[in-house]
Amino acid sequence: MSTTAELLKGAAELFPDEVVTSAHVRHFELPAGAGRFALITLDNGFDHTKPTTFGPQSLANLNTAIDQVEAEAANGEITGVGITGKPFIFAVGADLKGVELLKKHDEALAIGKGGHDVFKRLSELAVPTFAYYNGAAMGGGVEVGLHCTYRTVSKALPAFSLPEVFLGLVPGWGGCAILPNLIGAEKAVSVIIENSLNQNRQLKGKQVFELGIADALFEGADFLEQSLIWTASVLNGSVTVERPAIDRGEAWDQAVAKGRLVADSKVHGAAPAAYRALDIIEAAKDGDLQKGFDAEDQALADLIMGGELRSGIYAFNLVQKRGKRPAGAPDKSLARPITKVGVVGAGLMASQLALLFLRRLEVPVVLTDIDQERVDKGVGYVHAEIEKLLGKGRINQDKANRLKGLVSGVLDKAEGFADADFIIEAVFEEMSVKQKVFAEVEAVAPAHAILATNTSSLSVSEMASKLQHPERVVGFHFFNPVAILPLLEIVRGEQTDDASLATAFGVAKKLKKTAVLTKDAPAFVVNRILTRFMGEIQNVIDEGTSVETAEKAIEPLGLPMSPLVLLELVGPAIGLHVSETLNRAFPERFTVSPNLKRVVEAGKRGFYVYNAENGFKPELDPEVAALLVQGESVLTEEQVRDRVLDAVAQEIGLMLEEGVVAEAQDIDLCLITGAGWPFHLGGITPYLDREGVSERVNGKRFLAQGVASVPA
Ligand SMILES: NC(=O)c1ccc[n+]([C@@H]2O[C@H](COP(=O)([O-])OP(=O)(O)OC[C@H]3O[C@@H](n4cnc5c(N)ncnc54)[C@H](O)[C@@H]3O)[C@@H](O)[C@H]2O)c1
Structure with missing residues (x-):
C-alpha cells in the first residue's frame, strides 16, 4: 500500500x-x-x-x-x-x-x-x-x-x-x-x-x-x-x-x-x-x-x-438551516395567500418595504401617507429603484413596466385597502399614532387581512388591544437597509392567532428573509441587545472614560464597525428613542445617556467628523467634544470591554429566561443576520461562553446547540 x-x-x-x-x-x-x-x-x-x-x-x-x-x-x-x-x-x-x-x-x-x-x-x-x-x-x-x-x-x-x-x-x-x-x-x-x-x-x-x-x-x-x-x-x-x-x-x-x-x-x-x-x-x-x-x-x-473554524461552521449552519426553517412557525397549511399589499406611511422604511413586497410577491402594492407630497415621494422612490434595477440589467424592460404598474399611492385608506390582505404600517414610532392608524385600517380592510407593524420597540399587543380583531396583528420588524439585512423579527402578540402567524411566516419566506419568532417583549431581540451594548459604552463615557478608549476597547472583537459609528448609522435620535423605551421597561439596566441627549438636542448626526486629509478616519467632532459632560472615573480598555460584555451576557441571559426567543441559537441568528455580527466570532452566545463571560455573569454558559468545542 x-x-x-x-x-x-x-x-x-x-x-x-x-x-x-x-x-x-x-x-x-x-x-x-x-x-x-x-x-x-x-x-x-x-x-x-x-x-x-x-x-x-x-x-x-x-x-x-x-x-x-x-x-x-x-x-x-x-x-x-x-x-x-x-x-x-x-x-x-x-x-x-x-x-x-x-x-x-x-x-x-x-x-x-x-x-x-x-x-x-x-x-x-x-x-x-x-x-x-x-x-x-x-x-x-x-x-x-x-x-x-x-x-x-x-x-x-x-x-x-x-x-x-x-x-x-x-x-x-x-x-x-x-x-x-x-x-x-x-x-x-x-x-x-x-x-x-x-x-x-x-x-x-x-x-x-x-x-x-x-x-x-x-x-x-x-x-x-x-x-x-x-x-x-x-x-x-x-x-x-x-x-x-x-x-x-x-x-x-x-x-x-x-x-x-x-x-x-x-x-x-x-x-x-x-x-x-x-x-x-x-x-x-x-x-x-x-x-x-x-x-x-x-x-x-x-x-x-483553533476557534475560528468552529465558529464559522456554526454560523454557516445556523444561517443555512435554522435561518431557512424557522423555529416555532405554525403549520404552513394555515397560511393564507396574499394578493394585495397595503403599506401605511411612505417614509424611509415604508418605501423600502413597498419595493421589497413588490419585487418578491409581484402583487399590487398601495402606499399611503398623510399628504399627497409624501405619497408621491414614496411611489417616486419605488419607481427610481426599479429604474436602477433595470439599468443594472437585473430586470428587463417588461418586468420594470409590470412592477411600476403594480405600485400606486393613495391618500384615502378606504380606497387603497378595501381589497388588501396584508397591510403593514411603518408610521412614526408612537403608540398613539400606530393605534389610530390600525383603527382606521381595520375600519376599511377586509375581515381576513393581516395587520402587520414594523415597530422597532413598541408593544404589539398594546397596539392591537383596541381593535375588534387583535388576533390578526403581528409584529414584522425589518432592519435598515431592508434590501441588505436579511433578518425579519416576527413578533407574536398576546392575541395573535396561528393563521395570522403562519401567513406572516409564509410572507417572510417569499420575501426571502431570515425569520425569527420573538415574544412581544420591549425592543424584541437585536435592538434590545444593541441598546444594552451601546448603553454600556455611553455609560463609561459619561462616567469619565475617553471616547477613544471606549471605542478601542471593542476593537479586538473585530465587529464590522465601532459602536459610535454604528450609532451614526442608526441615527442618534433613533438610538436615544429606543433607549428611552427600554429605560421605561427596565430602568434598572437601561439608562438614558445625558451626553447622547445633548448630542441629539444639538442636532448632531453623530460623534465624528470625517476629513479627506486623514483618509476619512472618524475623528471626534470638536463641537460634540465641547458638549460632553464627563465624570472622573476613567477605565482601561480591558475594564471597558469587561463591563460591556458583562452587560450583554446579563441581558441575553434574562431574555432567554423571559422566553423572548426559543433558544440561544436564535439570539445568534438575529445578531448575525440583523446586526452583521461577524461569522468568524460564530454567534454572540458561543463567543461569550468561550470568553468565560456567561459563566462569570450568569453562573452558567449559554451552550447554544450545534457549537463544536475547540480542542484544548
Ligand atoms: N429607520 C429605521 O432604521 C427603522 C428600522 C426598523 C424599523 N423602523 C420603524 O419603522 C417605522 C417608521 O420609521 P421610519 O424611519 O421609516 O420613519 P419616517 O419618519 O421616515 O416615516 C414615517 C412616515 O409615516 C407617515 N405617517 C405618520 N402618521 C401617519 C398616518 N396616520 N397615516 C399615514 N402615514 C403616516 C409620516 O408622514 C412619514 O412619512 C417606525 O415604527 C420605526 O421604529 C425604523
Missing part, C-alpha cells in the same frame, strides 16, 4: 459519518483521432441535498482511480484523463462535519497532506489532465481541478468559490499556492479573500472563465460533450491554450497588501484565516508549489485546531 493510501486509511477512523464519494473510471475514444481517454466521475449518490465532499475514504477512492489511470498513462494506453462530477455538482470540498471533530494537530495535518498527495498526482501523470466543472464547485472541489493541466466550466454552474477564509480556514489543498500562479495574485486575492469575506460571494461560470481559472466555457445542456470535443482538439493540437503571463513584480506585492487591507476592514485582525492565506499567496510569488503546499498543510492544521 502506498504511503498516501496508508495515511488516508489511518485518517478514515476520524471521520465516522463520512458520506463517501466514489470515483468511477470510464474509457472511450475521443473524436478527431485524439485517442483513448479516461474520465473519472466523482459521485456520492443521487441525493442532491448531499453534495459531493472529500473525507479520507473519498480521497482514498480518488487515489485508487488515479492508480489505475497512472498505469494506463505510463503504458501509453490513454492520451488524457478527465475529472467531472455527478449532475449539478462537481464537488464542494472537504467533509467539514468530520474536520470539525478532529482533536489533534497531527490528525489535521494528515488530512491536509492526504488531500495534497492525491490531488497532486493529477499534475504528475504522463498525460494531460482536464477538469470539467459541470456543477457547483467549492473549496477542495475547485482545488482538485486546479491540479489539472486544463479546465472547462459550464455556463449553468450555480456556484463556484473558495469559501475557506469565510469559514475560518485557508484553501489548503492547493488553492493558495496554485491559483495566484495560474491567474495572478490580484485575481487570486479577489477570489480567495474578497469574495470569501463578502459573505462567501459565488462566481458564475462566465466569471470563472473570464478570470482565467477555466480555459473554455460551454453551455450547460451539452457541457460534457462540448468539453470532450474541445479536449480532443487540445490533444490533437488543433487548439492551443494560451494564458496571459503572470506579473511577478510589484503588482504581486500590491495585490497582497490590498488583500490585507480588505481583511483588516472585515475582521480587524481578530481572525487569523485571511492573514494566513495572504502569507501563502505572498510566498507563492516564486512559483515553488511544493513549498506552498507545505505551508498550506501547516496553516490548515493550525486553523482546524
Whole structure:
C-alpha cells in the first residue's frame, strides 16, 4: 500500500459519518483521432441535498482511480484523463462535519497532506489532465481541478468559490499556492479573500472563465460533450491554450497588501484565516508549489485546531438551516395567500418595504401617507429603484413596466385597502399614532387581512388591544437597509392567532428573509441587545472614560464597525428613542445617556467628523467634544470591554429566561443576520461562553446547540 493510501486509511477512523464519494473510471475514444481517454466521475449518490465532499475514504477512492489511470498513462494506453462530477455538482470540498471533530494537530495535518498527495498526482501523470466543472464547485472541489493541466466550466454552474477564509480556514489543498500562479495574485486575492469575506460571494461560470481559472466555457445542456470535443482538439493540437503571463513584480506585492487591507476592514485582525492565506499567496510569488503546499498543510492544521473554524461552521449552519426553517412557525397549511399589499406611511422604511413586497410577491402594492407630497415621494422612490434595477440589467424592460404598474399611492385608506390582505404600517414610532392608524385600517380592510407593524420597540399587543380583531396583528420588524439585512423579527402578540402567524411566516419566506419568532417583549431581540451594548459604552463615557478608549476597547472583537459609528448609522435620535423605551421597561439596566441627549438636542448626526486629509478616519467632532459632560472615573480598555460584555451576557441571559426567543441559537441568528455580527466570532452566545463571560455573569454558559468545542 502506498504511503498516501496508508495515511488516508489511518485518517478514515476520524471521520465516522463520512458520506463517501466514489470515483468511477470510464474509457472511450475521443473524436478527431485524439485517442483513448479516461474520465473519472466523482459521485456520492443521487441525493442532491448531499453534495459531493472529500473525507479520507473519498480521497482514498480518488487515489485508487488515479492508480489505475497512472498505469494506463505510463503504458501509453490513454492520451488524457478527465475529472467531472455527478449532475449539478462537481464537488464542494472537504467533509467539514468530520474536520470539525478532529482533536489533534497531527490528525489535521494528515488530512491536509492526504488531500495534497492525491490531488497532486493529477499534475504528475504522463498525460494531460482536464477538469470539467459541470456543477457547483467549492473549496477542495475547485482545488482538485486546479491540479489539472486544463479546465472547462459550464455556463449553468450555480456556484463556484473558495469559501475557506469565510469559514475560518485557508484553501489548503492547493488553492493558495496554485491559483495566484495560474491567474495572478490580484485575481487570486479577489477570489480567495474578497469574495470569501463578502459573505462567501459565488462566481458564475462566465466569471470563472473570464478570470482565467477555466480555459473554455460551454453551455450547460451539452457541457460534457462540448468539453470532450474541445479536449480532443487540445490533444490533437488543433487548439492551443494560451494564458496571459503572470506579473511577478510589484503588482504581486500590491495585490497582497490590498488583500490585507480588505481583511483588516472585515475582521480587524481578530481572525487569523485571511492573514494566513495572504502569507501563502505572498510566498507563492516564486512559483515553488511544493513549498506552498507545505505551508498550506501547516496553516490548515493550525486553523482546524483553533476557534475560528468552529465558529464559522456554526454560523454557516445556523444561517443555512435554522435561518431557512424557522423555529416555532405554525403549520404552513394555515397560511393564507396574499394578493394585495397595503403599506401605511411612505417614509424611509415604508418605501423600502413597498419595493421589497413588490419585487418578491409581484402583487399590487398601495402606499399611503398623510399628504399627497409624501405619497408621491414614496411611489417616486419605488419607481427610481426599479429604474436602477433595470439599468443594472437585473430586470428587463417588461418586468420594470409590470412592477411600476403594480405600485400606486393613495391618500384615502378606504380606497387603497378595501381589497388588501396584508397591510403593514411603518408610521412614526408612537403608540398613539400606530393605534389610530390600525383603527382606521381595520375600519376599511377586509375581515381576513393581516395587520402587520414594523415597530422597532413598541408593544404589539398594546397596539392591537383596541381593535375588534387583535388576533390578526403581528409584529414584522425589518432592519435598515431592508434590501441588505436579511433578518425579519416576527413578533407574536398576546392575541395573535396561528393563521395570522403562519401567513406572516409564509410572507417572510417569499420575501426571502431570515425569520425569527420573538415574544412581544420591549425592543424584541437585536435592538434590545444593541441598546444594552451601546448603553454600556455611553455609560463609561459619561462616567469619565475617553471616547477613544471606549471605542478601542471593542476593537479586538473585530465587529464590522465601532459602536459610535454604528450609532451614526442608526441615527442618534433613533438610538436615544429606543433607549428611552427600554429605560421605561427596565430602568434598572437601561439608562438614558445625558451626553447622547445633548448630542441629539444639538442636532448632531453623530460623534465624528470625517476629513479627506486623514483618509476619512472618524475623528471626534470638536463641537460634540465641547458638549460632553464627563465624570472622573476613567477605565482601561480591558475594564471597558469587561463591563460591556458583562452587560450583554446579563441581558441575553434574562431574555432567554423571559422566553423572548426559543433558544440561544436564535439570539445568534438575529445578531448575525440583523446586526452583521461577524461569522468568524460564530454567534454572540458561543463567543461569550468561550470568553468565560456567561459563566462569570450568569453562573452558567449559554451552550447554544450545534457549537463544536475547540480542542484544548
Ligand atoms: N429607520 C429605521 O432604521 C427603522 C428600522 C426598523 C424599523 N423602523 C420603524 O419603522 C417605522 C417608521 O420609521 P421610519 O424611519 O421609516 O420613519 P419616517 O419618519 O421616515 O416615516 C414615517 C412616515 O409615516 C407617515 N405617517 C405618520 N402618521 C401617519 C398616518 N396616520 N397615516 C399615514 N402615514 C403616516 C409620516 O408622514 C412619514 O412619512 C417606525 O415604527 C420605526 O421604529 C425604523
